[in-house]
Amino acid sequence: MDKVIYMDNAATTAVKPEVVETMLPYFTEGYANPSSVYSFAQGVKNDMEQARETIANLLGAAKSNEIYFTGGGSESDNWALKATAEAFRDKGNHIITTKIEHHAILHTCEYLEKHGFEVTYLDVDEYGLVDPKEFEAAIKDTTILASIMFANNEIGTIEPIKELGAIAHSKGVLFHTDAVQAFAHVPINVQEMNIDMLSASGHKFHGPKGIGFLYLSNKVKIKSFIHGGSQERSKRAGTHNVPGIIGMAKAAVIAHENMSENIAKTEKIRDHIIDRVLAEIPYSRVNGDRTKRLPGNVHFCFRYIEGESMLIMLDQKGICGSSGSACTSGSLDPSHVLLAIGLPHEIAHGSLRLSITEDTTLEEADYVVDELKEIVKRLRSMSPLYEDFIKSL
Numbered sequence: 326m327d328k329v330i331y332m333d334n335a336a337t338t339a340v341k342p343e344v345v346e347t348m349l350p351y352f353t354e355g356y357a358n359p360s361s362v363y364s365f366a367q368g369v370k371n372d373m374e375q376a377r378e379t380i381a382n383l384l385g386a387a388k389s390n391e392i393y394f395t396g397g398g399s400e401s402d403n404w405a406l407k408a409t410a411e412a413f414r415d416k417g418n419h420i421i422t423t424k425i426e427h428h429a430i431l432h433t434c435e436y437l438e439k440h441g442f443e444v445t446y447l448d449v450d451e452y453g454l455v456d457p458k459e460f461e462a463a464i465k466d467t468t469i470l471a472s473i474m475f476a477n478n479e480i481g482t483i484e485p486i487k488e489l490g491a492i493a494h495s496k497g498v499l500f501h502t503d504a505v506q507a508f509a510h511v512p513i514n515v516q517e518m519n520i521d522m523l524s525a526s527g528h529k530f531h532g533p534k535g536i537g538f539l540y541l542s543n544k545v546k547i548k549s550f551i552h553g554g555s556q557e558r559s560k561r562a563g564t565h566n567v568p569g570i571i572g573m574a575k576a577a578v579i580a581h582e583n584m585s586e587n588i589a590k591t592e593k594i595r596d597h598i599i600d601r602v603l604a605e606i607p608y609s610r611v612n613g614d615r616t617k618r619l620p621g622n623v624h625f626c627f628r629y630i631e632g633e634s635m636l637i638m639l640d641q642k643g644i645c646g647s648s649g650s651a652c653t654s655g656s657l658d659p660s661h662v663l664l665a666i667g668l669p670h671e672i673a674h675g676s677l678r679l680s681i682t683e684d685t686t687l688e689e690a691d692y693v694v695d696e697l698k699e700i701v702k703r704l705r706s707m708s709p710l711y712e713d714f715i716k717s718l
């Protein structure tokens with residue numbers, strides 16, 4: 326096969342052609358700065374506000390002005406945490422998050438710890454689930470904010486967000502969720518799910534890179550994050566990325582129009598890959614919850630295998646996968662997520678994430694599993710540890 330089989334959609338996705346088509350006129354025709362006064366700019370501004378309203382509606386937000394456009398998921402996460410911490414410092418200095426968050430949350434929390442905040446990192450169970458009772462017990466008088474991801478980017482586990490949000494609210498704690506892997510993939514309603522703040526990113530759902538949004542409930546009063554002009558209600562300065570905004574909204578609409586159908590299709594292929602691997606590759610395990618799981622997430626550990634070698638050999642077969650998250654690959658440390666679900670280092674090292682979409686075919690899935698079987702066999706045949714293990718049986 327000369328074709329690339331792309332199974333790294335948790336790292337980024339292809340922009341849909343319809344999305345590109347919707348964006349193009351905003352580079353060459355509708356290029357006006359939406360903050361300018363003339364009617365040419367006002368037309369562009371109207372289109373941008375329509376995109377904002379579209380996203381607000383898809384999220385079940387009360388008002389469209391609760392959507393703030395940002396430069397992506399990392400920025401939204403940084404903003405939500407740093408600005409809330411600053412705004413509510415008088416009320417308390419305690420923040421609750423989890424051990425399995427994306428680094429955009431974890432490293433922001435570490436930064437806040439250096440600036441006088443206290444952070445509790447909740448444990449998760451072997452499937453990556455946060456225990457609502459443990460969350461409730463961690464809330465103190467000084468707790469101002471909880472940030473718990475909607476779905477994990479490595480192992481795909483979907484957290485009980487509605488229940489966690491209800492607990493936060495019952496204790497007067499603000500609730501943020503990093504929904505970068507979940508928005509436009511699974512249904513989300515911020516009001517029904519007790520969410521005050523939510524981060525999302527265009528390039529994770531077939532929209533463009535470098536554009537995202539923060540849903541910020543009007544009940545939460547926080548300060549400007551990027552200082553400068555008066556864009557985004559003076560909270561996030563900078564000339565609007567109009568093509569990005571238009572494209573992200575279009576991608577969100579397409580995803581929501583076909584969501585239940587896409588979920589069913591993707592889950593079928595996902596479960597086919599998982600079932601085949603568990604049945605056909607010995608000493609393999611699936612990570613994450615089998616049902617509370619992102620439709621497109623497949624995540625394994627293979628004993629006596631080094632993740633990086635597996636990726637290189639898959640690449641030689643035209644298959645794009647990932648070992649852990651894109652941000653940590655390149656480092657030899659095992660994933661913090663796999664350690665948090667209780668895997669020992671030597672097993673965590675042999676991890677493989679395949680993130681698929683509704684366009685992934687059964688043929689592609691079977692090709693990948695067939696190649697993977699051979700690769701695992703070959704790598705184990707070169708491993709003295711595996712040889713010792715087999716002898717010890």
Ligand SMILES: *Cc1c(COP(=O)(O)O)cnc(C)c1O
Binds near residue numbers: 335503526527529
């Ligand atoms: C990709 C990702 C981010 C970062 O989003 P960017 O738009 O790439 O900055 C944050 N959180 C999660 C869970 C992600 O998967």
